[in-house]
Amino acid sequence: MSHAELIGVIGTLAEAYRRARYARQSGLCATLLGQRGVGKESFARLIAGSACVGATRVSAREFLRARCDRLSARHWERLLQLIVTGDAQSPRRVAVCFCRIEDAPASRQRDLARTIDRAHSVVQILLCRTCASSEDALRGIVPELAAIFTRFPIALPPLSERLEDLPALATRFLTQESNRWGAPCQPLSAREIERLRALDMPGNLDDLRRIMRAVVRQNAFPEKLDVLLATPSAMNNSRATPNDVAAQTLEPDSSDFLTLDQAARRHIEEALRRCHGVVEGPNGVATLLQIHPHTLRARMRKLGVDWTAFREV
DSSP: OOGGGOTTTTTTTHHHHHHHHHHHHHOOOEEEEESTTSSHHHHHHHHHSOEEETTEEEOOOEEEEEETTTOOHHHHHHHHHHHHHOOSSSOOOEEEEEEOGGGSOHHHHHHHHHHHTTOOTTEEEEEEEEOSSGGGTTTTOOHHHHHHHTTSEEEOOOGGGOGGGHHHHHHHHHHHHHHHHTOOOOOOOHHHHHHHHTSOOTTTHHHHHHHHHHHHHHTOTTTTHHHHTOOHHHHTTSOOOHHHHHGGGSSOOGGGOOOHHHHHHHHHHHHHHHTTTOOSSTTSHHHHHTOOHHHHHHHHHHHTOOGGGGOOO
């Protein structure tokens, strides 16, 4: 992800972006803090990207995402070994992003804290911590790891604190979802933007994207949000939730009801997006869908799904 792809780096995200650039250039162990759906992993991938330090270009790091609540003991040991020694076969630069560290046993957390202090120079450690406030950031974390969490924190604000970015964010998501579903894309009106501002979105950017997906799936142009937000809670001037909006998409229109193959294809494509095109392994689509990788590949070939197109470079 580049500077041009980030919305709000000149305003609400300016400080977070400045700290992310410094972490990227210095290789520091950085901690990304914020509510669910504020873009912590996007910033982690930004830190892992290429950078220029003075006149020297720093090569991009390979991004490895580790969900601590899903890692087996064998994969955990392999990660710790990689952090300490680097890649013995090639001097590749690696950024390891640990998520849901609070779900790891205390013994593993202590092992990770000790390992980070001995990390190889080509390996950068990133920590993503979902928390509603700074007081919650250290909850469930052993003291040894908590000390590392506080070294270089990067706090990302919730969507409610960056409403000036909402028009640009909504437009981007609307365009992306329109392209995805092959639907026409018409700009949101000022009135529709104001309706969006009134929504309570605890999932932040994830909720905003889901709302834009619902707009496209309903094919409600040009009314768009006027149709989708016509819920009792909204009409009573209360704060509607994304669930109120999404609930209206649950009843399928029989005129364009998906075939089983179409539904399977879209479900697999959504899983590929979540797993960034990874098919096998603990963070792969096969694990997420609970299907054998060979069977999954055969199914994708039959449905015409190109899983390589979902891999992030």
